[in-house]
Amino acid sequence: MALLDRGFEEVLRSAPPFTIELNREVLENYRFPGEAHTKMMRNYLKEKYSGRKIDVVVAHTDTALKFFLQYRDELFPGVPVVYIISKRPEPGQEPALSTGVWAGPNIRETLELALQLQPTTTQVFLISGSADNQAVEVETQQQLKQFEGRVRLNYISGRPIDEVIATVKTLPPNSIIIFQRLNQGGGGRGITPREAAALISQAANAPVYSTLDANVGEGVVGGMVMTHDDMGRRAARMALKIVQGAKPEQIPVETSNVVPMFDWRQLKRWGIRESSLPVGSVVLFKEWSFWELYRGRIIAVLAVVLIQALLIVALLLQRSRRAKAEESRQLSQQALQKMTGQLISLRDEEQRRIAAELHDGLGQSLVIINNRALIGLRDAADPSRATEQFEEISSAASSAIDEVREIAYNLRPHELGKLGLVNAIESMVSKVASSSPVRFSAELDELDGLLSVEVETSIYRIIQEALNNVVRHAEATEARVALKRSGNDLFITVADNGKGIAKPSNGQRSGFGLVGISERARMLGGSCLIDSAPGRGTTLNLAITVTNGEA
Secondary structure (H helix, E strand, C coil), rough: CCCHHHHHHHCCCCCCCCCCCCCCEEEECCCCCHHHHHHHHHHHHHCCCCCCCCCCCEEEEEHHHHHHHHHHHHHCCCCCEEEECCCCCCCCCCCCCCEEEEEECCCHHHHHHHHHHHCCCCEEEEEEECCCCCHHHHCCHHHHHHHEEEEEEEEEEECCHHHHHHHHHHCCCCCCEECCCCCCCCCHHHHHHHHHHHHHHHHHHCCEEEEHHHHHHCCCCCCEEEHHHHHHHHHHHHHHHHHEEEEEEEEHCCCCCCCEEEHHHHHHCCCCCCCHCCCCCCCCCCCCCCHHHHHHHHHHHHHHHHHHHHHHHHHHHHHHHHHCCCHHHHHHHHHHHHHHHHHHHHHHHHHCCCCCCCCHHHHHHHHHHHHHHHHHCCCCHHHHHHHHHHHHHHHHHHHHHCCCCCCCHHCCCCCHHHHHHHHHHHHHHHHHHHHHCCCCEEEEEEEEECCCCCHHHHHHHCCCCHHHHHHHHHHCCEEEEEEEEEEEEEEEEEEEEECCCCCCCCCCCCCHHHHHHHHHHHCCCEEEEEEEEECCCCEEEEECCCCCCCC
C-alpha cells in the first residue's frame, strides 16, 4: 500500500493546494472474512461519511470494488468509482459510473522470463489465492496454454498457507514456483499476500517468481512485475479528471505497466547470473563488491603511488646525473614527504567517514536496545511485558547487525532503496518514537527522484544522527523534524525542547556526532547552524542547494 499511496499522492500534489481532501479506509477482509465484518464496515462508513459530499471513490482490489458496488446506493449514492482490480470486466458489463486500471495476471510474461533464466525447468507450480476468484484463475490458465508441452503446469489454489508450505518443501528437481496471491492463513486466520510470499519463499526448495513489485524483497526472485506506484499514478489521474468534471465513461480503462524487477540476493541464492537478465531490469538489494565500492579511491591511490614512484625514479636519475648529491637528496625527500602527506590525508578522510557511519547508524540501534533493556528491567515483574521488550531488543539487535553489514559494504540504508527518502525518514522517526519517551512530529516535503543516491544517503544519516543526539543527550519531551524544499534550496530542521548544549562556539559543537553532521553538510556544499543554550533546547538547521538532481 505504501508504494501505491506514493504514486497516488505524487499526482494529487499537482492539484491546487487545499482543493483535494483525501480519506483512506481499509476493509481488512483478509483478516476478518465473513458477512459480519462486511456489515460492520458498511455501518461504520455509513455513520462516518453521513452528510459529507464525496466526489469520487477509488477502490483498490476486486474485494473493495465488490463491496463498493454492493453498498454504493446506501453509502455513496451516485458517486463515481475508479478501480484497481485484477479481474477484467467483461465487455458491456462494466460497473456504472466507473473507470479504472486493470492489473490482471501478467503470468505469461513472468513465466517466459523465468524459463529463459532457468531453461532446465520441467515443472511449474502456480500458487493463487481464494478458489472463489475463478475468473482470474481461468484467465491465468488461458495465458499459459502456449506452455503446455514445454513444461508441466501444476495449479495450487484455494489452500491455506500451511498446506502450501508443506507442498513447496518437497518439489521435484528442476521446478519453479510462480506466486500470484494467497490470503488464507492457518486455522482460518487471514494473511497478507506479502506475508505469504515470504513464508513460501523461505520454505520452498525451488525459486519463487512473482507478478507484483510488493513481493520483491520478501524472498522471491522477481519477474515481470506490475508496479504499485504506476497503478497509483494512473488511478489518481483518473480521479482528478472526474473531480474536475469529466464523466467516468469518457475515461478509458488502462492496463498497468510491467517491469522486469529482481532481488539480487535471490539471484545469488539460485545461481542466476545478473548478465542474463533482460535489458532495463531493475535489480534491488545489491551488495557491491569492494572494487565496485572503492574503485575511484583505489584508482586514485594507485595513481598517487605511481606518480610517487615515478618521481622517486626521476629523482634517483637526476641525482646520478648531477654532481651535487646533497641537493638531489633534499629535492627527493621533499617530494616524497609531499606525496606521503597526501596519502595520509586520503587515509584519514576515509577513516573519518567510516567512523561517522559507525556512530550514526550503529549508535542509534544501541540507543534503542538500551532503552528497551531499561523498560524490560522496569517491567521484570511482568513476564509478558518483559518478554515483549526482549523481543524488541532482539529485533533491534538484528537491525544493528544489518547496519554493521551495510556500513562494511558502504550500502545505502535498506529502507531508502525500498521506500524512498521521505518514507524512509518517516519510518525512522516512527521507530525512534516507539522506543523513547520523546514525542516526535515530522513535516516532510516530497523529494523522491530529486536527489542522487549519495545525497539521499547523507541526508538520511544527518537526520538519523540528529535524532540519536535528541534521544541520548537532550532529555527532551518533544522534538520536531522538518524537510522542506523551496526552489533549488533544501532546508533540514531538527528541534527539541531539551536541556540544550553548553558552551556554543560559532554554531559548532565538540561532540563527535555534531562534528559528523557538520562534515556531511560541508561535503554536500551546504551550511550547518546549531542554535542552542542551556535550558531552552537545541535547533539544528541545514541548508543545501540542489541543482539538476544533485546537491
